[in-house]
Amino acid sequence: xxxxxxxxxxxxxxxxxxxxxxxxxxxxxxxxxxxxxxxxxxxxxxxxxxxxxxxxxxxxxxxxxxxxxxxxxxxxxxxxxxxxxxxxxxxxxxxxxxxxxxxxxxxxxxxxxxxxxxxxxxxxxxxxxxxxxxxxxxxxxxxxxxxxxxxxxxxxxxxxxxxxxxxxxxxxxxxxxxxxxxxxxxxxxxxxxxxxxxxxxxxxxxxxxxxxxxxxxxxxxxxxxxxxxxxxxxxxxxxxxxxxxxxxxxxxxxxxxxxxxxxxxxxxxxxxxxxxxxxxxxxxxxxxxxxxxxxxxxxxxxxxxxxxxxxxxxxxxxxxxxxxxxxxxxxxxxxxxxxxxxxxxxxxxxxxxxxxxxxxxxxxxxxxxxxxxxxxxxxxxxxxxxxxxxxxxxxxxxxxxxxxxxxxxxxxxxxxxxxxxxxxxxxxxxxxxxxxxxxxxxxxxxxxxxxxxxxxxxxxxxxxxx
Ligand code: ASP
Numbered sequence: 357x358x359x360x361x362x363x364x365x366x367x368x369x370x371x372x373x374x375x376x377x378x379x380x381x382x383x384x385x386x387x388x389x390x391x392x393x394x395x396x397x398x399x400x401x402x403x404x405x406x407x408x409x410x411x412x413x414x415x416x417x418x419x420x421x422x423x424x425x426x427x428x429x430x431x432x433x434x435x436x437x438x439x440x441x442x443x444x445x446x447x448x449x450x451x452x453x454x455x456x457x458x459x460x461x462x463x464x465x466x467x468x469x470x471x472x473x474x475x476x477x478x479x480x481x482x483x484x485x486x487x488x489x490x491x492x493x494x495x496x497x498x499x500x501x502x503x504x505x506x507x508x509x510x511x512x513x514x515x516x517x518x519x520x521x522x523x524x525x526x527x528x529x530x531x532x533x534x535x536x537x538x539x540x541x542x543x544x545x546x547x548x549x550x551x552x553x554x555x556x557x558x559x560x561x562x563x564x565x566x567x568x569x570x571x572x573x574x575x576x577x578x579x580x581x582x583x584x585x586x587x588x589x590x591x592x593x594x595x596x597x598x599x600x601x602x603x604x605x606x607x608x609x610x611x612x613x614x615x616x617x618x619x620x621x622x623x624x625x626x627x628x629x630x631x632x633x634x635x636x637x638x639x640x641x642x643x644x645x646x647x648x649x650x651x652x653x654x655x656x657x658x659x660x661x662x663x664x665x666x667x668x669x670x671x672x673x674x675x676x677x678x679x680x681x682x683x684x685x686x687x688x689x690x691x692x693x694x695x696x697x698x699x700x701x702x703x704x705x706x707x708x709x710x711x712x713x714x715x716x717x718x719x720x721x722x723x724x725x726x727x728x729x730x731x732x733x734x735x736x737x738x739x740x741x742x743x744x745x746x747x748x749x750x751x752x753x754x755x756x757x758x759x760x761x762x763x764x765x766x767x768x769x770x771x772x773x774x775x776x777x778x779x780x781x782x783x784x785x786x787x788x789x790x791x792x793x794x795x796x797x798x799x800x801x802x803x804x805x806x807x808x809x810x811x812x813x814x815x816x817x818x819x820x821x822x
Contacts, residue, residue, distance in 0.1 A: 357420070363397035366440050368423045375400065375419045375442065376450075378481070379411050381461070393419060393442075396486075401432075401441040414453035414481075420446040465780070473797035476788055488785050492773050494611045496563050499584055502603055508559040508586065513548035515541060515565070519747070523684065524568035527579070535814035541567035544766060546686060547751060549587040550724055553762040554754045561586040563769065574781045575716055575771055578790045581782070583719075587764035593707050593723050596765055597624075597655055600711065600719075604767075608651065612776060618643055618652040626658040640715030648778040654712045661689050661706035662737065679737045683708040686751075687722035688763075689730065697730075701737050711767055713775045721765025728752050 360373040377395035391402040391411065402419060411417070421442035432438030457475055458467045460482040472479045479485055500510065516539040519526050526540040542548075544566045552560045562585045572578035588596065601622055608615055618641060630639055637659075641652035662679035679701055681687060689697060690705040697704055707723035725731045731752060735745050773785035783789040788797045795801070810816065 361397040362393060362395050362400035362437055365400050365423050365437050365442065369425050369440060371423050372445070373421060373423055373442070375402075375421065377417065378453075379413050379415045379417060382411060382413065393417065394481075398436050400437045402444050402447075403441050404444045404447065409447060409449060411449065412453055412455075414456060415449050416451040416453075418448040418450055419444055469783070470791055470793075470795070473783075473789070473791045473795070474800070476797040480787065485784070488773070488777060488779070489787060491611060491777070492769070492785055495607065495773065496769065498607050498611055499561075499563065499603065502606065503559075503561045503586065506559070506599070508561045509557055510562060511552060511557065511560050512562060513542070513545040513552075513564070517542050517548075519543075523680075524570045527567045527569050530813040530815055532812050543568050544583065545585050546684065547748075549585060549764060550686065550751065550762065551754055553587055553589045554757065554759050556760075558589040558760070559587075560764075572790070572792050572794070575774065577770060577782045577786060578792070578794045579796075580790075581771075582769040583766040584769060585764070585766045587762060589760035589762040591723075591761075591763055593657075593709060593763065596721060596723075596763055597709060600765055600767070601653075604653065608776075615649045615651050615776065618650055622653040622655055624655040624657055627656055627660070628658065630656055636715075637710065638712045638715055638717045641712075642714055650714075651776065652714055656710040656712055657708075658690075658705050659683065659708040659710070660702060661687065661693075661704040661708075661734075662701050664702070665739070678739070681734070681738060682706060683720060683722050685734055685738060686724045686731075688725045689734075694730070697733050697737070707763070709765065711765070713772065716771055716775045718772045718775060719765055719767030721763065723761070723763035726755060726759040726761050728755050731755070 357372070357374040359376055360368065362375065362377065365373065365375075375393055375395070377393045379391055380394035380399050381390075381392040383390040387405060389404045389408050391404060392399045393402050402421065403424075419442065421444045423440050424443050426432075426439055426441055456478055458464070458471060458478070460478060462482070463484050464472060464479060464482050480489065504510070516529060519540040524543055526543065528538040528540050531537045531539060545562060545564055549560055549562075563582060564585050565580050565582055567580050569579070570576065588599075601620075605617065605620065608617060623641065625639075627637055631637055633639070637656055639654070641654050642650045643652075644650060659682045661682060663682050665678050665680045683706060687706045687708050690707055693704040709721055710717055711719035725734065731748075732745075735748075770782040770785055773779070774782045777785065779785055783791075790796050804820075805813075805815075
């Protein structure tokens with residue numbers, strides 16, 4: 357017999373079915389026992405009489421049974437299969453479960469996070485987490501379809517690469533073949549996507565993992581996150597804003613039909629004005645902040661190209677420069693302000709756009725520099741030495757072979773999901789996030805490398821505590 361999913365049972369009254377899943381609940385009424393069987397599609401009530409096997413919660417079982425309509429007064433309108441139940445003819449225990457370390461029949465917010473992460477595979481059995489992952493999958497598949505229909509190519513870029521200057525600390529990976537040298541995990545595919553524009557791809561996207569060694573916060577997981585990275589050639593900033601707005605508006609209508617967007621078209625606000633008015637460059641523009649179904653998107657534009665260099669560690673200690681890029685060093689200056697690059701750099705606006713949702717910055721992007729003279733000037737202003745400039749010489753070489761004007765954006769998938777679902781942390785929308793203290797779920801990395809591994813890499817640990 358072929359497997360039937362619990363959700364399919366209401367259409368099979370009178371049939372014999374084979375069900376597979378977990379023991380979700382058990383209610384003993386003496387000679388009759390009710391079991392809720394759970395599979396990926398939901399739950400169904402099983403009715404057992406006669407000799408009843410010793411079942412524990414979360415045992416995996418196989419059931420052969422007959423689908424019966426429930427008498428009207430026993431219909432349970434709260435579940436999708438509430439008008440039927442299964443009269444069990446044969447029940448086999450496939451795999452036993454010991455007692456779980458925490459309950460999974462609630463929302464789980466009150467359970468210690470480290471414990472949830474240690475047993476994440478159990479935590480995901482709770483319906484809230486499973487639903488979050490389902491919605492996330494619907495979101496990424498919607499994005500793929502939407503962009504593919506618009507002629508975008510999905511292209512993968514390397515994970516073992518060179519440092520990408522998004523302003524955070526890199527994760528580095530030692531090389532065995534080139535002892536003493538290191539790869540960096542990408543903070544974003546920024547340089548590769550620009551190189552793909554030089555390559556003539558014109559429209560690129562990737563749902564991609566990015567790595568930044570920054571302290572975790574509610575809206576930022578430690579270590580890695582996922583973004584929708586996209587880039588287009590021969591576009592204006594307006595084209596990028598319109599495409600992004602259409603993408604998210606149609607996505608919300610399809611995947612989150614109960615949500616409403618506060619204002620469409622999305623408001624476009626100048627950086628200076630929002631900071632003055634709200635004291636933040638990511639204002640929460642919801643009309644009713646208690647309404648979990650309200651989504652207030654906004655664009656923040658007209659950022660200054662440079663901020664005064666206060667982060668002394670910008671790009672690992674070129675700390676003597678006066679200016680740091682507000683976005684990143686590839687962002688183009690506003691054409692009207694190029695004239696101030698020499699005389700008054702802080703007056704220059706960048707062609708940067710930030711996407712804000714309910715008070716979170718869910719994405720950022722820009723029109724890029726594609727002329728070497730301007731890139732040189734920006735490198736000088738942010739205090740790059742000749743040595744540091746050399747690290748980006750591949751970009752400047754590429755730009756000598758006919759570089760199209762280009763620009764893009766990269767909305768964060770985790771942060772978007774967190775904001776849309778009103779979850780308190782990005783970790784609630786990731787399958788296996790690191791904990792707040794930087795320990796990966798279940799596998800508990802980082803861990804020590806064996807002496808052989810270190811030897812092969814030519815590495816000696818001098819002070820593990822530091
Ligand atoms: N690479 C940028 C980031 O990760 C996004 C972009 O400029 O497209 O923030």
